[in-house]
Amino acid sequence: MDPVLQLINLEKTYDNFKLDKISFKLERGYIMGFIGPNGAGKTTTIKLILDVIKPDGGQVLLFGEPSTNAIDIKERIGFVFGDNAFYEFLSAKEMAEIIARFYKQWDWNLFHKYMRDFGLNIKQKIDSYSKGMKVKFLLACALSHHAELLILDEPTSGLDPVFRSELMEIFQHLIAAGEKTILFSTHITSDLENIADYITFINQGKIVFSTEKDTLLEQYALIKGGSQVREKIVNTGKIQGLLNSKVGFSALTNERNWFIKNQIPGILIERASLEEIMVHYIRGDKENVQPALQRL
């Protein structure tokens, strides 16, 4: 069976940014966390997937078919742009009436059910909703036409932890039946720790990795120690990012087992969270790591 979503060497160049031949795929029934710092290229990638902008090279395949001008394929996709709740001066009902006309499969019963489940008043104006309620409304719209693929661009950005955890529960519930697939873009990586099956990390327009979350958390580790062992750790050539502090250092490796096996004295090996992986990759002291890598 074809992957629900597949990106092949996708390219897009702006004046000050380049999305550089990115490739990854997402199989049916899974949640992929699409992580990266602000400006890494997440939204550009999502716009390319949704055919909002044209790529300079490469291809997006949705359900095995090219996404360009594919109206029937877009019928099977629901999207949530975290910073956009459509025309907010309209009531939720009025906005849904507009959206409904674009989808052949729009199901009013399902829409009303989601609005009830999410505790939203359909007659209320969208601009009187809180940020979290707007996201829920967008989600209700995205789900009410029986979308098979949900594309969520920073849906939790700016939401409080309680609302975020509620949304995570909704996503988990949606995925439970195995029919829906979710691409979840966020820079709040803690949201993904419990729900994502795959993680794709993008930085400066390049894919750093795209892999199973469990494998990722198995492979990666933080090596912590005092400054006296710092040089030795860097010289192993197995460090992806290094953060220095007054008392020592914290280094990211994707060869956790190697460090466990070799038992270097004076270091502490800890599991790395997604956030730690991201921070070490981005902020990690490249000046210290690169020479070590070059010696390999």
Place this chain on the structure above:
Amino acid sequence: MFSLLYRDFKILKKTWTFYFGLLYFLFLLPVTQKGSFFTQTYLQYFLFIYFSYLIFAYLTAYDYKYNALTFIPALPITKKDIVAARYLLAGITFLLCLTLQHIAKAIILLKDNQAIIFNQLVNYAHIGMIFIAFSLFFSIIIPLYYKLDYQATRWVMYIAMLLTVAVTGMLTGIIPNPNQPWFLLTALGTGLFLLLFSFRFSVRILENKNL
């Protein structure tokens, strides 16, 4: 495409923009009654284009404010349809304005105890000129809007509107005896050609635009 027209209708209804139509009609009555060259040409053309402009400007302003040029293309619709809906709405506005103008004219005729006959009600020169003014205005404005966005084009819209009215007003004075069916047909042909050319240009702009 009709989903987008429905959206436009909803926005216009919600924002009371439809009431501009009533205002336009109220302005038309005295303007139509006075028979000077100025009121029959410049002022009528100006009101016509200005009302059409207001509808277009309101909708594009809301699109800009709510980032609709990003989320609308994400829906199951092609960019060609998005552009086509804008041109179609302009066409509907044209027909609406023309109808209002003729209703105003019929009221004036009735008020002066004159019979409403075709030759008195329909002026080929007037319809032809207005169509040229209208198509010239939208042929310039719509591609510009897609190229530069609402913020950058709103002042250009005003200038284009005044220029269009001035040019067509002058044409009315220059062309000898334009109140003939051939003139209307020529005007319709020219206007439609301009709009078609502009439409294709707008589609190309939107398809290549980094939204």
